[in-house]
Amino acid sequence: MRKSAKEVFDLLVDGGLKKRNGWMSELERLGFEEDELIEIGEIENENMKQKYDNSFYRKNLSEWKKDDSNKEFQLDIFRDKIDEFKKEYKRICDKNYNDKQNNISYIVRKFTMAISGIDEIEKSIKLFKFKYRVLAYYDKRNGKGKIDEYAIVRAREYPISNIYEAKRNFILCPYHDDKHPSMFIKNNFGYCFVCGANVDSIDLMMNKLGLSFVDAVQNMQ
Secondary structure (H helix, E strand, O other): OOOOHHHHHHHHHHOOOOHHHOHHHHHHHOOOOHHHHHHHHHHHHHHHHHHHHOOHHHOOHHHHHHOOOOHHHHHHHHHHHHHHHHHHHHHHHHHHHHHHHOOOOHHHHHHHHHHOOHHHHHHHHHHHHHHHHHHHOEEOOOOEEOOOHHHHHHHHOOOHHHOOOOEOOEEOOOOOOOOOOOEEEEOOEEEEOOOOOEEEHHHHHHHHHOOOHHHHHHHOO
């Protein structure tokens, strides 16, 4: 008996196969009709929204969207926070790279990275970038923006490997004349050990195609 759209989606999730990695084309190959693919896509979008609503990205979002009278001031704060965390992220990554060049053992470097708090720093960068982007494109007058937060979340989760070819978690950095892959990709987040670029998938799409933030997000849906 043919499985329902919901059953197919559950199998895809259990198998770790994501939409951006080609499940749509795989289902087309298996003979699923367009209306079935649309239904599966709608299930995936609803699943993503529930995940977002329960995530740390949602925390306090409604509070500062109620009053944007100090919008520019808030944006400045978010920019400062992003820069602050990026500098600390760069310091930790550069130290790890230098330790590697100085033949410090992998175990020691792994332990040093583990206690450095880099995962929390990365999480903070993503959080403040997300808040900045939503606030920057939110219009209090009509209660919405050119793009909503769900669209930003979807775009941020778009695999970097779909934008640039990755080998062993490294890509050629597009922010300088890179001859050997120097941008490390982890958790869909990129850091270049040469020029210090610290970016996500949206930044890379904007850079590659010369798009505005809004156009890049819409292109990644």
